[in-house]
Amino acid sequence: MNAEIIAVGTEILLGETINSDASIIAKGLSELGFNVYYHTVVGDNPDRLKSVIELAKSRADEIITTGGLGPTADDLTKETIAAAFGKKLLMDDESLRTIHGYFEKTGRRMTQNNEKQAMLPEGCTILKNDWGTAPGCAFEAEGKRVIMLPGPPRECTGMFRTYAMPYLMDMTGEIIFSRNVRVFGMGESAVEDKLSSMIKNMQNPTVAPYAKENECFLRVTAKAENAQKAREMTDPVVDEICGILGDVVYGVDVESLESLVVSELTERGLTLSTAESCTGGLLSKRITDIPGSSACFRGGVCAYSNEIKADVLGIDKKLIEEKDAVSPEVASEMASSVRRLFRTDIGIGITGIAGPGGGSDEKPVGLVYIAIDTKSGTEVRRQIWGNARDRVRGMAASNALDMIRRHIKEL
Amino acid sequence: MNAEIIAVGTEILLGETINSDASIIAKGLSELGFNVYYHTVVGDNPDRLKSVIELAKSRADEIITTGGLGPTADDLTKETIAAAFGKKLLMDDESLRTIHGYFEKTGRRMTQNNEKQAMLPEGCTILKNDWGTAPGCAFEAEGKRVIMLPGPPRECTGMFRTYAMPYLMDMTGEIIFSRNVRVFGMGESAVEDKLSSMIKNMQNPTVAPYAKENECFLRVTAKAENAQKAREMTDPVVDEICGILGDVVYGVDVESLESLVVSELTERGLTLSTAESCTGGLLSKRITDIPGSSACFRGGVCAYSNEIKADVLGIDKKLIEEKDAVSPEVASEMASSVRRLFRTDIGIGITGIAGPGGGSDEKPVGLVYIAIDTKSGTEVRRQIWGNARDRVRGMAASNALDMIRRHIKEL
Numbered sequence: 001m002n003a004e005i006i007a008v009g010t011e012i013l014l015g016e017t018i019n020s021d022a023s024i025i026a027k028g029l030s031e032l033g034f035n036v037y038y039h040t041v042v043g044d045n046p047d048r049l050k051s052v053i054e055l056a057k058s059r060a061d062e063i064i065t066t067g068g069l070g071p072t073a074d075d076l077t078k079e080t081i082a083a084a085f086g087k088k089l090l091m092d093d094e095s096l097r098t099i100h101g102y103f104e105k106t107g108r109r110m111t112q113n114n115e116k117q118a119m120l121p122e123g124c125t126i127l128k129n130d131w132g133t134a135p136g137c138a139f140e141a142e143g144k145r146v147i148m149l150p151g152p153p154r155e156c157t158g159m160f161r162t163y164a165m166p167y168l169m170d171m172t173g174e175i176i177f178s179r180n181v182r183v184f185g186m187g188e189s190a191v192e193d194k195l196s197s198m199i200k201n202m203q204n205p206t207v208a209p210y211a212k213e214n215e216c217f218l219r220v221t222a223k224a225e226n227a228q229k230a231r232e233m234t235d236p237v238v239d240e241i242c243g244i245l246g247d248v249v250y251g252v253d254v255e256s257l258e259s260l261v262v263s264e265l266t267e268r269g270l271t272l273s274t275a276e277s278c279t280g281g282l283l284s285k286r287i288t289d290i291p292g293s294s295a296c297f298r299g300g301v302c303a304y305s306n307e308i309k310a311d312v313l314g315i316d317k318k319l320i321e322e323k324d325a326v327s328p329e330v331a332s333e334m335a336s337s338v339r340r341l342f343r344t345d346i347g348i349g350i351t352g353i354a355g356p357g358g359g360s361d362e363k364p365v366g367l368v369y370i371a372i373d374t375k376s377g378t379e380v381r382r383q384i385w386g387n388a389r390d391r392v393r394g395m396a397a398s399n400a401l402d403m404i405r406r407h408i409k410e411l
Numbered sequence: 412m413n414a415e416i417i418a419v420g421t422e423i424l425l426g427e428t429i430n431s432d433a434s435i436i437a438k439g440l441s442e443l444g445f446n447v448y449y450h451t452v453v454g455d456n457p458d459r460l461k462s463v464i465e466l467a468k469s470r471a472d473e474i475i476t477t478g479g480l481g482p483t484a485d486d487l488t489k490e491t492i493a494a495a496f497g498k499k500l501l502m503d504d505e506s507l508r509t510i511h512g513y514f515e516k517t518g519r520r521m522t523q524n525n526e527k528q529a530m531l532p533e534g535c536t537i538l539k540n541d542w543g544t545a546p547g548c549a550f551e552a553e554g555k556r557v558i559m560l561p562g563p564p565r566e567c568t569g570m571f572r573t574y575a576m577p578y579l580m581d582m583t584g585e586i587i588f589s590r591n592v593r594v595f596g597m598g599e600s601a602v603e604d605k606l607s608s609m610i611k612n613m614q615n616p617t618v619a620p621y622a623k624e625n626e627c628f629l630r631v632t633a634k635a636e637n638a639q640k641a642r643e644m645t646d647p648v649v650d651e652i653c654g655i656l657g658d659v660v661y662g663v664d665v666e667s668l669e670s671l672v673v674s675e676l677t678e679r680g681l682t683l684s685t686a687e688s689c690t691g692g693l694l695s696k697r698i699t700d701i702p703g704s705s706a707c708f709r710g711g712v713c714a715y716s717n718e719i720k721a722d723v724l725g726i727d728k729k730l731i732e733e734k735d736a737v738s739p740e741v742a743s744e745m746a747s748s749v750r751r752l753f754r755t756d757i758g759i760g761i762t763g764i765a766g767p768g769g770g771s772d773e774k775p776v777g778l779v780y781i782a783i784d785t786k787s788g789t790e791v792r793r794q795i796w797g798n799a800r801d802r803v804r805g806m807a808a809s810n811a812l813d814m815i816r817r818h819i820k821e822l
Contacts, residue, residue, distance in 0.1 A: 015437030026426030041450035280699025281692030284713045288691025299719040302695040304710040
């Protein structure tokens, strides 16, 4: 089955908004086994939208649109598509009540034009919008299946995964189930190389690698008649992947290194503090991105100048002069000092050269020392990672999180 | 003139990569005064690519493609487009030398298939790639203008703005010049309201509002026969906007609040330190995102727990108990304590409830106190900003930066 994704919105056409909806939907369609051959973006113009719909009818079995379901005069997707399939729009009372309720709940006044959002193609399946006001819809006509979703990414993503994917699955009579194996410390191409026969040859479940900032992950996706079967099909494959890749796998079905670290520290009642130089607070920012991180994270010092390393963290000025601020010795002292000062189980120290300036032949831009201090002692990791400031800093913070998750088990 | 943007790449079609190139190009084309009516994404498939090119020829004057210029067998854009316009591909010696040079410079071995990147349509204008190996190209044929750019966003963005936009301007005989007026503390719709007649009625220069995370900006764009004329046309409009909006304008042609703050502090020889609770290091992270921030930023304390507020910053425990950690009094003490401890001209203190938990009727999620302490005293700003953790934290850090930039002039 061939699907086509159509985004309707002048703001995307003009480049003011990036078409991230298409990427979310395309990924989901791939998981469901649909082929996607074209994405199109068209503005809020009924003639051009009509021509795009006619073209899609001629080359796709499923047409999925985003955008143009809102209350204003230039929101024309439903009108135009319904007309292209010879359907009328009818007022749906339940959707209207939901829209009224949404405004009441958020304490805003509802203007008349919002009622337009409850006008839906006759005989359609209504896709609820739990994230905003405009409902989506789906119908079959002329041998094609059409799904319309709102444009705002939060609404579109939620509705696509919660309502549109099950609608498509119902049609195929199959369940799709995915597990994600998260990897840090091995690049996407090395992972692909180690698992090449699985990635190339497996049909159900499939194994697909994805790159993510400074790390990568594998998605194992099975299709089966029910969730339990699908789960039984993925589990041994996940186990096999974990066995092949070893300890670079930091988690299965976890969100991120920081969420893993926060949940494992909290579970074991361990506490953490950080002393950051070149990362400038990025590590503590990432840890405190996680709700509930206050259960394990007591805080940190951003020691961006040498005086602060000495005055606030109490590191010997002579050591900094002799060994240089970017050295394994100073990283270690930062980790142990902050751990002492903040009275935590784990202390982290990070010092390096984020660039673009400040590098030398001996100590190039991208060199970072990351130290972890616990009751069992201190360990330092040396990182040389590119020369782009963002990546140097991001990778240093990720390395620190990776060191924490590897030490948790010993504490 | 009507332009169409075509992205060639299976990775975009499958949703593994977001089509950010289209947004960059669409914005640039709008600045140049081209109409953009369609974006299309198609995979690395010669038949489908051919059908997309034929359709674009039938409805657009300018066709701009991204992707498929690389060295591998599935990179087919040049071959397919040249064939659609009855052109041959010829080896370009200078491009070949550049590609060889690129590999030498980066110390990597060049494989044979890289030479394919120097095969270009006969009679084309070559667009240099200063960011990677694959050159782009442009040609006119059958009354259409075709521009091909590589897919990686860094390469595509650089080449589009540096080489493709001037190529298109040469064709139109006009220069495009833009200035950006950055605003914090007034929403996009309020800005639009205040400037509605300028935004609606001005033709050259144009005035367009854009929303950016937690802030917004206005782009004033003029077309003229040379840069000086365009500048003379934009300057009075920029002045008028600044006059109407007043001190919510924090800068013209600056990158961000943090880059403004870092450059102004550095220029005046002033120093800064931060004490963060709910933002958890986000403010110091954003300041140290800016290269050279070590000239003014000495560091900070992330005091995520009450004990750290007392033990490290030296805030009276009784005050925290009496007034609560989320209070203007504690924010003030954090600011003055960190200023004293780090011996800086400016100290910032931030404490609040980022959510999702921890709120009460009296102190809801989203409540943040931000304090600034200088030799002239302490000032506290109270923020209530939604209930999404990311936005609460982002807005608190932005408010702190806004307070700094407003105080710099007095110091």
